[in-house]
Amino acid sequence: MVRYAQTDETRPADCVIVLGAGTWEGEVSPVFAERLRHALDLYRSGLAPKIILTGGLDPRNTVTDAEAARRWVEAEGIPAQDVFMEEKSRYTHENFLYAGEIMAKEGWDDALVVSDPLHMKRAMLCARDFGVTAYSSPTPTSMYRSTGAKAKFLVRETGCMIVYGVWRLFGVRS
Template sequence: MRYSGQVWGVWVLLLLALAQAQYDWIVVLGAAQYGGRPSPALERRLLTALELYRKGVAPRIAVTGGKAPGDRLSEGEVGCRYLRARGVPEEALLCEGKSQNTFENLLFLKGRVRGRLLLVTDAPHLPRALFLARLLGLKAQGHPVPGRYPLGYWAREALYRLWLYLGLKPLPRSIAFPGIPGTLARAL
């Protein structure tokens, strides 16, 4: 009788351990950084990822995002420094620092991460990020960062998703649209 109780206890512990780590990676999608400090948007994403990591949702965190013209550091580097300073070990971090948009965030991770991914980004941005992840063949689910987002952000993301749903591919960075600030490609 005592032996069966020990076996039961081992099974319970094993099931709890498996249930705890639901994902292989938490992926923080890039947002601006200023002089080596995360922008408020990036900091919210990083804090959300840190909370999920500490809860044991995944054993590793990938932080994505390249440099804007004139930047010394990439968004990925700044994000990893931020997380290391809060106790995430170096070996649990992957810092991607070349991507310039959401499509590249995911594309440049594709060969470097395996298994189930949990994408962490703003709520309006998440549906498009998940669409792009699936387009690239990544096994991803999402975790929206809570916050109050302007209606324009939701509308812009809806436009980007429509573009993708119509089967149109992300554009080269050089294509700009008259009357639309920036380029659609940079956002994709």
Template sequence: MKRLLTLLFWVGILYVGYIGYSIWTFEGDRPLESTDAAVVLGAAAYYDKPSPVLKERVNHAVKLYKDGKVDHVILTGGKGEGAPFAESEVARDYAVEKGVPKEDTFVDLTSKITEGNIINAKLIGEEQGFKDYTLVSDPLHMKRSMAIANQINLDAVASPTETSAYQSLETRVPFFLREWAFYFLYKGSLIVPDSLKPDDWVPVNR
């Protein structure tokens, strides 16, 4: 019994280490073919300005749009506590400022977490008849995001921003540890759309 417990312990340690390594090294697909929409996962906004993290995510989606890799851009993220604007509204205004036509953008005003970002993006896409998507976020955020997309049967490819605001070890390590923990919390809870009340994730169009 002691040997078995020791073996299970080391298997668990190796598995946890493997997940951490896969999060740190995840690069995504960077698709050559176009998809119907880029989905920009939410990040903080400062009043009516995107945070550095959100700005780089939107910059990447704008580049995908201008390069003909995506036909539309879905911006996600609701209002933070006391915020006058939703993250998605701020992100959309910035994308339009950078040259994406407003009619090719959609916003989700209600989601608070990554699961909600992706579920709402799928609901918006279904309303518009979209079939496939490109998920846009920071590299360290992509493994969990793609796991969520796969779980809800979202036909998506990952395209992490190459200009992430998390560049130095000082910024990357805390974000990595957060994602490492969140990945296991997500896998432990296995949140799926059917387990949520319909009003929890209400997409908002243009």
């Protein structure tokens, strides 16, 4: 995971998939904002003409991650016709299940995937498992700056990788 974290495959693609990272009272979290900033850099540089914002509704919130992100990118001047929302997912693998459906409907072949560096390994496994041709584009900055915060995120992500590995063994799809 750590070695893969800096794998950057950024290249032209049909869209950018931004993996959700939680909201606080209808606003994107600082981690989510980092991901959105990077996605907008990719979009504005012409690497991908469309953006898929992912993330469903956490029971503690009143809006989906995708809706909060849509508001954020709209405030940054991104045209509504270039933004697509996937609002059903609660887990990384579901981000790709549902984003893949949007891609198929729109006739898109490939995507740049934006997330935190330590999340990229699992994200790319999920993309592959759900048939999404994806290229890793980790955020160049992260809100997980201190050694303690990085260690905590790495421990959490290691646990998630183990759980996802078990799900893969048993063919869980959603």
